[in-house]
Amino acid sequence: METTSTFQNIPTDKQLRVLTEARAEFAERGFLGASMNRLAARLGIAKGSLFKYFGSKEGLFAKVFDQAVDRFSEGLRQARDETAGLPLAPRLERILDEGTRLVRQHPDIYRIYLKMLNHEDFPLRERFLSKVRALSTRFLTPVVLQARDRGELPPDLDPDLAVFVLDAVLDRFVLAQAEPWMAAGLALSLEDPEAARRTARKLAALLAGMLRANAPNPSPPEGTPLGIDPLR
Amino acid sequence: METTSTFQNIPTDKQLRVLTEARAEFAERGFLGASMNRLAARLGIAKGSLFKYFGSKEGLFAKVFDQAVDRFSEGLRQARDETAGLPLAPRLERILDEGTRLVRQHPDIYRIYLKMLNHEDFPLRERFLSKVRALSTRFLTPVVLQARDRGELPPDLDPDLAVFVLDAVLDRFVLAQAEPWMAAGLALSLEDPEAARRTARKLAALLAGMLRANAPNPSPPEGTPLGIDPLR
Amino acid sequence: METTSTFQNIPTDKQLRVLTEARAEFAERGFLGASMNRLAARLGIAKGSLFKYFGSKEGLFAKVFDQAVDRFSEGLRQARDETAGLPLAPRLERILDEGTRLVRQHPDIYRIYLKMLNHEDFPLRERFLSKVRALSTRFLTPVVLQARDRGELPPDLDPDLAVFVLDAVLDRFVLAQAEPWMAAGLALSLEDPEAARRTARKLAALLAGMLRANAPNPSPPEGTPLGIDPLR
């Protein structure tokens, strides 16, 4: 199931080609739809070699998926760290932009990530999902905590709740660019990066405002006139 | 592609069994992974009958999927309409609760939706997904507009943006119950309905607050002194 | 295998519809390609009825084929008998024209006749082929014999040989109109009846001349200049 040393020993550029082509095959067809036969033909190498390298279809997918998660988490972590000192809104905006950039630069990787999410009968699922979870939780939690510590957010805000919301919206924002039918009425398309940036800006402001406004008492008195909203 | 009259003519309880078992097969394996052979065996009927009933694997899936969408949309629409007069927060809470109820009552249906969402390049993907999206958008848009008209939300709030965020969070909230690894740090599990209800309450308040707090100018001047923030 | 009395008892126009549609199905798809399921659907009657009427697919085909042969032989026999007193060339021309007319009027029938010819593993083959053979041999032999008796053809002409050649060319002439790729360089198309008639005229003259010229000594001395051909 694991990548064998045989694969490590072949020339680096061939390794790269194999993984790139495999990623494309999985991205285009999904795990079940992908075919080792077709992949071997794409690559012009022997079918046997693929099994020598990765043991099985699953083994190959594992390798491809690991790489995909690594590449995405790296980009996002960098965006987070570069904005460590900024207020929440610009940070979120930068993170959304980075999501845009990643999905544009590595569309195959993102599609594989998506396919993986709900692939229930996959043997290595546990391992993969823990990776994904860690990515999203460990990545956003510091952003929220730092904002709270800096006084930008109410101290009684539940950080888990905030991370949950941010994660959901961030995920959907990226997804909506890869899958236009997800964009609902928003201007989000791979063809118009500028529109995506404007939407990211508005979204970041909205999210930051939401968290800042979060009140400890869940449901405020009805009819409170907006003008004298105590939160403003 | 369409359900034939043959299927309409068989006993209702047999119709039910066929659709239930088919839903389970698709939920467990996804579209590509599902097998008409296996399904026929599960049902103890001839393979040919399935094709008589539904024409093709796609035809069967279409039937199952349409039913699923109907069942979910019905529940959500009801939740929305029953709360037509209430303020935003309790409405959202009720909608989140309804999502919880639906995913618990029809886990297979939700699993099929998930499979479709990210998973496979099956033939009718586009048609089905746009159906789901339209459902969700048409469903949430009135909620936002009514809240705005009632003065609960700022008049310059972009409704599409608000719907986008609500949809993303609602989706994730339901997903997190079907897939506990998605819950991040939140208390959300199919085993503890009470916890889910508490989380729904907090989440609804957070979202309502977000929309209320939304400012017309997307990104406020960076230097906004936090000092005069009443929340401090 | 035989048409049952059940079929004889249904309304005549329904009988007609069933046989017409069946003929079309067999003509379009061939025996193996034809589908009883599809035919029943075309007719809008129950599958079971077809089997009640004809016992089996083969039984239905037998019925259709018998009808086809009857209709063709009837037309040709009539053409022959109407021209009983004429010289050979006009008789052949009239027969060729009748072939043209038949294949234009009943294209399905002709296509079925063709399909039947080489359908080796058909159980009723013997019976069918004897019908076809009888048709062609019994039909043309009198034409040749009468021409010989009337002194139009050399008395030592082998009638079987003459019938063989006439049958081959007549068959091909009709076939070439049903299947244009068979026409080689000749002007023969279903769209242009006049061209077919001209070709028939030339062909009839050629054939009549051939038979008239037939010499008892098979291979004439080489180089014999045509001008002093002893046969003229």
Next chain:
Amino acid sequence: METTSTFQNIPTDKQLRVLTEARAEFAERGFLGASMNRLAARLGIAKGSLFKYFGSKEGLFAKVFDQAVDRFSEGLRQARDETAGLPLAPRLERILDEGTRLVRQHPDIYRIYLKMLNHEDFPLRERFLSKVRALSTRFLTPVVLQARDRGELPPDLDPDLAVFVLDAVLDRFVLAQAEPWMAAGLALSLEDPEAARRTARKLAALLAGMLRANAPNPSPPEGTPLGIDPLR
């Protein structure tokens, strides 16, 4: 559709066996009737291998058919070229004899041709049949033209008409040996080669005479007095 290199790489005798057995399967059952499953069983190899070799049933058929056409056209071309200097009658006789020889030597090939001719609406029908027709036309046209140029035939003879007749009779002559019920009253059977040769001799003389006798004016005046016909 094309034969893959996989097939080229297996031992020659296995290649031969596969093609021979495939030819027999198609000859016995026709294109639709032939079964890849049955063929694999006949050969004692895996089903998958056949598809590796030829891609599809059509691909296999194309290979078998191309081989068949090649083998037949080669023999006929040789017969034609060997008799380039001879008068028409002996040339035709030699060609008829070669037809006899080919159908005896490769009965399966001829049976496949027959199946294709009239039988089925299989996918590549048009392509294959036009190939066969072109072969036959291109093959006979030079024979006719050379005879005309050598003064053996009237210069105003329509070559297309002559080729049409020759082709029809040649075809039927060969067919009559493969399918005795087609022989009408002629002595033509696979069991008695000598009888076939005698018939070929008579037929060749008849055909040569036909062409020689062909008059420029298609239909001679009906009243032509038979009394001065030297043949009487």
Next chain:
DNA sequence: AATGAATGAGGATTCATTCAT
């Protein structure tokens, strides 16, 4: 180490036919 021929289970689908209603 790499190859690629061989495998045979399994895929979706169509079919002629039967028989209870």
Next chain:
DNA sequence: TATGAATGAATCCTCATTCAT
């Protein structure tokens, strides 16, 4: 008599995987 639901064998074809070379 007519129906049409049920059957399950057979169709072509693809697949991941193995293993002798």
